[in-house]
Amino acid sequence: MAVEAASTFAPDADRLGSPTVLLPKKSLLRQLIRDRTALVGLIILVVMFGLALAAPLVAPFDPNDADVVNRYAPPSAEHWLGTDNLGRDEFSRLLFGARISLFAALAVGIAILAIGIVVGMISGFAGGLVDGILMRIVDVLLAFPSLLLALTITGMLGPGLFHLLVGMAVVWWTDYARLMRGLVLTVKERPFIESAKALGLPRRLIARRHILPNIVSPVIVLGTLQTGRLLLALSALSFLGLGVQPPTAEWGAMLSEGRNYLASAPQLMLYPGLAITIAALGFNLLGDGLRDILDPTLR
Amino acid sequence: MTAGLLEVQDLVKHYPVTRGAIMRRTVAVSRAVDGVSFSVGEGETLGLVGESGCGKSTVARCIVRLIDPTSGRILFDGQDIASCGQNDLRNLRRKIQIVFQDPYGSLNPRMSVGELVMEPLLFHHTVKDRRDGSRRVGELLEMVGLSAEHARRYPHEFSGGQRQRIGIARALASQPQMLVLDEPVSALDVSIQAQILNLLQDLQSELRLSYLFIAHDLSLVRHVCHRVAVMYLGKIVEITGREQLFQAPQHPYTQALLSAVPVPDPRKERLRRRIALQGTVPSAVDPPAACRFHTRCFKAQPVCSEEAPPLAPVAGQEHLAACHFAEPLEVV
Numbered sequence: 001m002a003v004e005a006a007s008t009f010a011p012d013a014d015r016l017g018s019p020t021v022l023l024p025k026k027s028l029l030r031q032l033i034r035d036r037t038a039l040v041g042l043i044i045l046v047v048m049f050g051l052a053l054a055a056p057l058v059a060p061f062d063p064n065d066a067d068v069v070n071r072y073a074p075p076s077a078e079h080w081l082g083t084d085n086l087g088r089d090e091f092s093r094l095l096f097g098a099r100i101s102l103f104a105a106l107a108v109g110i111a112i113l114a115i116g117i118v119v120g121m122i123s124g125f126a127g128g129l130v131d132g133i134l135m136r137i138v139d140v141l142l143a144f145p146s147l148l149l150a151l152t153i154t155g156m157l158g159p160g161l162f163h164l165l166v167g168m169a170v171v172w173w174t175d176y177a178r179l180m181r182g183l184v185l186t187v188k189e190r191p192f193i194e195s196a197k198a199l200g201l202p203r204r205l206i207a208r209r210h211i212l213p214n215i216v217s218p219v220i221v222l223g224t225l226q227t228g229r230l231l232l233a234l235s236a237l238s239f240l241g242l243g244v245q246p247p248t249a250e251w252g253a254m255l256s257e258g259r260n261y262l263a264s265a266p267q268l269m270l271y272p273g274l275a276i277t278i279a280a281l282g283f284n285l286l287g288d289g290l291r292d293i294l295d296p297t298l299r
Numbered sequence: 300m301t302a303g304l305l306e307v308q309d310l311v312k313h314y315p316v317t318r319g320a321i322m323r324r325t326v327a328v329s330r331a332v333d334g335v336s337f338s339v340g341e342g343e344t345l346g347l348v349g350e351s352g353c354g355k356s357t358v359a360r361c362i363v364r365l366i367d368p369t370s371g372r373i374l375f376d377g378q379d380i381a382s383c384g385q386n387d388l389r390n391l392r393r394k395i396q397i398v399f400q401d402p403y404g405s406l407n408p409r410m411s412v413g414e415l416v417m418e419p420l421l422f423h424h425t426v427k428d429r430r431d432g433s434r435r436v437g438e439l440l441e442m443v444g445l446s447a448e449h450a451r452r453y454p455h456e457f458s459g460g461q462r463q464r465i466g467i468a469r470a471l472a473s474q475p476q477m478l479v480l481d482e483p484v485s486a487l488d489v490s491i492q493a494q495i496l497n498l499l500q501d502l503q504s505e506l507r508l509s510y511l512f513i514a515h516d517l518s519l520v521r522h523v524c525h526r527v528a529v530m531y532l533g534k535i536v537e538i539t540g541r542e543q544l545f546q547a548p549q550h551p552y553t554q555a556l557l558s559a560v561p562v563p564d565p566r567k568e569r570l571r572r573r574i575a576l577q578g579t580v581p582s583a584v585d586p587p588a589a590c591r592f593h594t595r596c597f598k599a600q601p602v603c604s605e606e607a608p609p610l611a612p613v614a615g616q617e618h619l620a621a622c623h624f625a626e627p628l629e630v631v
Contacts, residue, residue, distance in 0.1 A: 190404055191399055191401050191405040192404060192405050194399070194405070195399060195406070195466075196407075196418075198363045198396065198397045199396075199418065199419050200388065200389040200392035200423075201418075201422060209407075213409040213410075214408070
């Protein structure tokens with residue numbers, strides 16, 4: 001008979017430890033580098049975040065230094081991207097703007113991802129009344145135009161970047177929650193979950209080891225798309241005067257400021273617009289690559 | 300036979316049939332399993348056969364407590380699986396494991412084969428640490444006819460038969476005394492079926508395992524089982540040793556089933572009388588009164604719809620059948 005000393009130990013959930021299955025064992029970075037799509041996305045993001053972090057060192061001018069004599073200057077050796085309506089160096093403003101735009105979008109992205117994953121997992125797992133209540137909350141939030149709701153919340157809290165981020169997080173977690181719930185419900189019914197139950201694994205381990213790894217990839221894809229969208233929403237709300245206050249440089253704020261001079265100096269909208277587009281592209285490419293890497297059947 | 304390793308006593312599983320989303324009310328019950336009793340001895344294989352929907356998979360799921368039975372007892376080594384608490388249950392699950400029908404779906408596609416087999420090892424403390432575990436994973440994989448190098452690969456890289464071997468390795472990891480095999484080969488090609496069955500038989504004699512072998516293919520059952528129980532609509536209608544069942548079936552339903560099994564000899568085949576049953580299986584929500592088979596039985600008499608025949612010895616103590624008119628009939 002095959003029962004011996006081992007039976008004196010209680011089955012132990014903690015020994016299974018971290019979900020090593022979540023990420024492949026080979027270094028993730030190495031695989032990212034081998035995947036060309038992911039590599040391009042990674043390079044874009046690394047360069048952009050790097051420049052943002054190093055803005056005070058790299059930027060040739062103070063972003064708020066107005067040189068009124070030298071307004072709307074075309075690109076030159078001194079002002080790489082020219083100057084804006086107040087004669088501020090456009091390149092320096094883009095660099096400093098990246099610090100706010102990129103990190104704020106990332107912060108909101110991570111916050112709503114966390115809220116959405118937790119709510120979605122609970123909803124999908126618990127079902128019944130809990131699920132009903134949570135999903136009705138989501139329905140209510142989805143029924144409002146999200147930008148308007150974020151605007152209202154931020155307005156109530158008072159203008160300011162942090163309040164804007166809170167307002168955005170409160171509104172935008174719903175997509176993740178819905179997606180997560182749906183995914184949990186699908187994966188929950190797959191036979192290998194039953195197999196894990198038959199093994200005696202407790203629910204939280206089943207959730208962590210068997211359900212979560214099977215639903216991360218759509219969430220990552222949504223996350224990267226969302227971050228691009230958040231970047232735009234952030235700009236829109238800044239434009240409305242709720243977030244970043246002038247004269248602080250921020251891509252969205254720069255974009256909206258530039259709108260006033262669209263006819264005379266279209267480059268003032270072009271540069272921040274391009275920056276936002278390229279950043280969003282970087283997120284999307286990285287997300288695409290990550291999805292391929294995280295799915296072993298595509299490897 | 301002595302008291303079995305697994306004793307199932309009067310197992311019942313009823314599913315409520317509900318109406319309405321908000322004001323949910325039960326309008327009927329589906330009697331998926333309705334009073335099933337059997338035992339499986341140490342090192343023995345009991346076959347559980349019956350057509351789709353007769354409740355055989357429900358029995359399997361109750362035994363490993365994937366679903367809670369409505370009533371009845373499931374004694375494993377004297378301990379009741381049906382009513383024990385979480386801690387006892389985990390201990391029991393180490394000793395009784397299940398192999399599923401679907402080799403494609405029952406392995407987590409995100410886990411490597413090594414990780415899949417490692418999971419029960421670590422969880423049930425069968426090994427000291429991961430290094431010890433890796434060695435054991437290799438042993439288990441070799442035991443089921445794969446090689447230790449396969450541990451690094453992922454399930455989608457394997458064929459159906461190989462995946463089923465992985466499923467078996469995973470089930471064996473916690474060193475169980477008994478495996479519930481829920482149609483382990485019905486998703487596989489015939490040639491692969493034989494390989495898996497032979498593997499199961501080898502493992503049984505090597506590790507002295509007990510099997511509850513669930514199947515709908517009688518020729519498989521004849522190949523691997525020591526004893527066979529036949530289920531119809533949530534009840535066992537006949538249970539006996541393999542040879543008695545195939546040579547002298549007593550219950551009309553068993554006889555009808557066996558008469559449908561083709562015989563390889565065409566001359567014999569021509570002389571056989573095929574028992575064709577009329578109609579379809581009645582719903583488990585509203586099963587026929589008394590003997591559940593009387594609506595389709597070629598022997599049915601008035602008494603069959605008035606009085607339920609008990610599962611009683613008909614030819615010796617080991618051969619039980621639930622029929623008022625049980626008598627042997629050579630059909631194979």
